[in-house]
Amino acid sequence: MKLFRILDPFTLTLISVVLLASLFPARGGFVPFFEGLTTAAIALLFFMHGAKLSREAIVAGGSHWRLHLWVMCSTFVIFPVLGVLFAWWAPVNVDPALYTGFLYLCILPATVQSAIAFTSMAGGNVAAAVCSASASSLLGIFLSPLLVGLVMNMHGAEGNLDQVGKIMLQLLLPFVLGHLSRPWTGAFVAKHKKWIGKTDQTSILLVVYSAFSEAVVNGIWNKVGVGSLLFIVVVSLVLLAIIIAINVFAARSFGFSKADEITIVFCGSKKSLANGIPMANILFPTSVIGMMVLPLMIFHQLQLMICSVLARRYQRQTQELQAQEKARAAKA
Structure with missing residues (x-):
């Protein structure tokens, strides 16, 4: 029962x-029915994200450029470098798709909601977290x-530059159209945030069902045993520990x-399940998606659990x- 209290409802x-x-x-x-439904749900998801994000939110936060620059560096430089090194090292003999899955995980943008929520809970710079997390998701x-x-491609995995146009068409175009529609849809989106959240989750669940259906037909559970799952958990914990340590060290070394x-730690150590699974659905053959997104799904849950503990620790330190400071002020 303790496990079910730790896992969030969406993970269950x-x-x-x-x-x-x-x-x-x-x-x-x-x-084909589920493929068409999934494509429509993903397009609607990114349309709603575009309608939700204001022009001010996109251009805000320029005054704190050092913080944003480091968060982007952590997300799109340090993480991918770690992923490339790990895939090149390949220390354990497991299905190569798992190494490709970790490499894919490392190049994804950060989460938005959880990064901001943990920053707020820990007493961090919430305004900067909103700007950094939103910018990461957009970039x-x-x-x-x-x-x-x-x-x-350097690692020899499936994925090529021709597919960039495809993902721009299926993700970026709905996002841009949603943003341009803000004068007409902005008020509706702001009023129905819970419904937007359901759209977000539903699109992910549809992709997961379609991907794992194909994977099961192709015998995924004959390839992924307890040992492989344990491998994913251990690597996810080590990767998360390394990136958090790097961000803490950098924040203190650069005088933040x-x-x-707190903002750097929680915005620079997250990877987005909401962006990652729809992208994988576009970028990779359906037959390999189930195996490839396993590291992302497990890493996502572990990052929530670890960062929840870390946020409470930061919260105590902040308090x-x-x-x-109040005691010193009272003495003065």
């Missing part, structure tokens, strides 16, 4: 969908497909405040610091 739903696809995979005429639409074409350090 995600696990349920994987089990559903494992027991009742889509076959025959249902395959990821451009940079992640390019990195797939460049970095993953405690609030900014202690505030109490000390």
